[in-house]
Amino acid sequence: MYEQITRNKWKSFFLVLFFLVLIFILTWVFGELTDFGPYALILAVVIAFLMTFGSYYASDKIVLAISRAKPVKKEDYPYLYNVVEGLAIAAGLPKPRCYIIDDTAPNAFASGRNPKNSVVVVTSGLLEKLNRAELEGVIAHEMAHIKNYDVLVQTLAVVMVGVIALLSDWILRSFFWGRGKRKTSSKGGGNAAAVFVLVGILLAVFSPLIAQLLRLAISRKREFLADANGALLTRYPPGLASALRKLAADREPLEAANKATAHLYIINPLKDIKGKANKLFSTHPPVEERIAALEKM
Amino acid sequence: MGALILWILLILIVVVILGGVGIYNRLVRLRNRCENGWAQVDVQLRRRYDLIPNLVETVKGYAKHERGVFEKVTEARAKAINASTVKEQGQAENVLTGALKSLFAVVENYPELKANQNFMMLQEELAGTEGKIAYARQFYNDTVMKFNMKQQVFPSNIIAGLFNFKEKDYLEIEEPEAREPVKVKF
Numbered sequence: 068m069y070e071q072i073t074r075n076k077w078k079s080f081f082l083v084l085f086f087l088v089l090i091f092i093l094t095w096v097f098g099e100l101t102d103f104g105p106y107a108l109i110l111a112v113v114i115a116f117l118m119t120f121g122s123y124y125a126s127d128k129i130v131l132a133i134s135r136a137k138p139v140k141k142e143d144y145p146y147l148y149n150v151v152e153g154l155a156i157a158a159g160l161p162k163p164r165c166y167i168i169d170d171t172a173p174n175a176f177a178s179g180r181n182p183k184n185s186v187v188v189v190t191s192g193l194l195e196k197l198n199r200a201e202l203e204g205v206i207a208h209e210m211a212h213i214k215n216y217d218v219l220v221q222t223l224a225v226v227m228v229g230v231i232a233l234l235s236d237w238i239l240r241s242f243f244w245g246r247g248k249r250k251t252s253s254k255g256g257g258n259a260a261a262v263f264v265l266v267g268i269l270l271a272v273f274s275p276l277i278a279q280l281l282r283l284a285i286s287r288k289r290e291f292l293a294d295a296n297g298a299l300l301t302r303y304p305p306g307l308a309s310a311l312r313k314l315a316a317d318r319e320p321l322e323a324a325n326k327a328t329a330h331l332y333i334i335n336p337l338k339d340i341k342g343k344a345n346k347l348f349s350t351h352p353p354v355e356e357r358i359a360a361l362e363k364m
Numbered sequence: 365m366g367a368l369i370l371w372i373l374l375i376l377i378v379v380v381i382l383g384g385v386g387i388y389n390r391l392v393r394l395r396n397r398c399e400n401g402w403a404q405v406d407v408q409l410r411r412r413y414d415l416i417p418n419l420v421e422t423v424k425g426y427a428k429h430e431r432g433v434f435e436k437v438t439e440a441r442a443k444a445i446n447a448s449t450v451k452e453q454g455q456a457e458n459v460l461t462g463a464l465k466s467l468f469a470v471v472e473n474y475p476e477l478k479a480n481q482n483f484m485m486l487q488e489e490l491a492g493t494e495g496k497i498a499y500a501r502q503f504y505n506d507t508v509m510k511f512n513m514k515q516q517v518f519p520s521n522i523i524a525g526l527f528n529f530k531e532k533d534y535l536e537i538e539e540p541e542a543r544e545p546v547k548v549k550f
Contacts, residue, residue, distance in 0.1 A: 145485065145489065146488055149488065149489070149496070150492070153496040153498075156404055156408075156499045156500050157503055158503075199491075300499075
C-alpha cells in the first residue's frame with residue numbers, strides 16, 4: 068500500500084515535469100512560428116509554469132466541469148453522504164466532497180490531488196440502481212483510489228493529455244498559417260524550413276506519446292488493486308462484485324464521458340458498442356475477471 | 365587505523381540513534397491514530413444516542429400503544445450512555461440494537477409511519493450511523509493491530525519497552541449479528 072502511494076507520487080512528479088518541458092517546447096515553437104521574436108522564450112516559460120501549476124491545482128475542477136458533475140448537499144442526499152462518510156472513516160481519510168452527474172447510466176469516479184482535496188462523483192443512475200451494499204462496494208473502490216493517490220495520476224493525465232492535444236493542434240494550424248506569411252515576405256526560407264522539420268518531428272512523436280501517457284496513467288492493474296483494497300474496507304467483496312455485474316449489464320453509455328475521461332470511471336462509460344476492435348485500447352480490465360477476482364477473496 | 369575505527373563506530377552510533385528516533389516517532393504516530401480511531405467510534409456512538417429520542421418520538425406519534433417497546437429502547441439507550449467500561453458498553457450496545465430491532469418490527473404494522481418523510485430521514489440517519497460505527501470500530505481495530513504488532517516485532521520492541529509503550533485492547537463484539545445494520549426498505 069505505501070509503496071503504491073510512493074510510486075504514484077513519483078509518477079505524478081515525472082508526469083508534471085514532462086508536461087512542463089513539453090508545454091515549454093510547444094509554446095516556444097508556437098511563438099517562433101507566429102513572429103513573437105525574442106519574447107517567445109519568455110512567453111513560453113510563463114505559459115509553461117502557469118499551465119503546469121494550473122493543471123496541478125485545478126485538474127479536479129476541470130474534470131468535474133467536463134463531466135458535468137454538480138456538488139450536492141447532505142440534506143438532499145443523506146444516503147450518499149452516509150455511505151461516503153462511513154467509508155472515509157473505514158479508510159481513515161478525511162471525507163471527500165460528493166458530486167452527482169445527472170445521468171441514468173450507473174457509473175462513478177473519484178478525483179483530486181490528495182485525500183484532503185478529493186471528490187467522489189456518482190451518477191444519479193448509480194444511486195437508483197444499486198442497493199446499499201453494492202453502493203458501499205463502489206464507493207469503497209473509489210476510496211481506495213483516493214487512498215492510493217491513483218486519483219492524482221489519473222486526473223493529471225486527463226488534463227495534460229487534453230492540453231497537449233490542443234496545443235499540437237494549434238501549432239499545426241499556425242504552421243500552415245505562418246508559412247504562408249513567410250513565403251510572401253520572402254524572409255529566411257532556411258529558418259522556416261528548420262522549424263517546419265522540428266514541428267514535423269514533434270507532431271510525429273506526439274500521438275504515440277499521448278497514448279503512452281494515458282496508458283501509463285491507467286495501468287489496468289490498478290483497477291484490480293482498487294477492487295481488492297475496496298473489499299478490504301467493506302469486508303464484503305460480494306457487494307462490489309454484484310455492483311460490477313449490474314454496471315456491466317447496463318448498456319446505456321454515459322453522455323458526459325469521453326475518451327479523455329473514460330479511464331477515470333469504475334467501469335468503461337463508453338460501453339464500446341463497436342465490439343472487439345477497441346479491446347486493444349481498452350482502459351478497463353474485463354469485468355468478468357474483476358468479478359472472478361472478487362469472488363475468490 | 366585508530367581514527368578509522370573511531371569513525372566507523374561514530375557512524376554506527378548515528379545510524380542506530382536515527383533508526384531509534386524513526387521507530388519512536390512511528391510508535392507515537394500509531395498511538396495517536398489509535399486514540400483518534402477511538403474518538404471516532406465515540407463520536408458515532410453519541411450520534412446514535414442523539415438520534416434515538418427523535419426516532420422514538422416520531423414513532424410514538426403513530427403508534428401510541430406500543431409503550432413497552434419505547435420503554436425498552438429508552439432504557440437500553442440510558443444504559444449504554446452510562447456504561448463505564450468498554451465491556452459494559454459493548455453489552456449495552458447489543459441490548460440497544462435488539463431493542464431497536466423490535467421497534468422497527470413494530471413500525472412494519474404502520475404503513476403511514478413508514479411513508480412519513482421525517483421517519484424515513486431518521487431511519488436513513490440511523491442506518492448510516494450504524495454503518496459508521498461498524499467502520500469506525502474496524503478502523504480502530506486495524507490501527508490497534510498495527511500498533512501492537514509494532515510493539516512486538518524486532519527491533520521496535522526494544523524502543524517500545526524502553527519508552528514504556530502499552531498494547532491496546534481490541535474492540536470486540538460478542539454477537540456477530542450486532543454488526544448487521546438495521547435494514548432499510550423504501
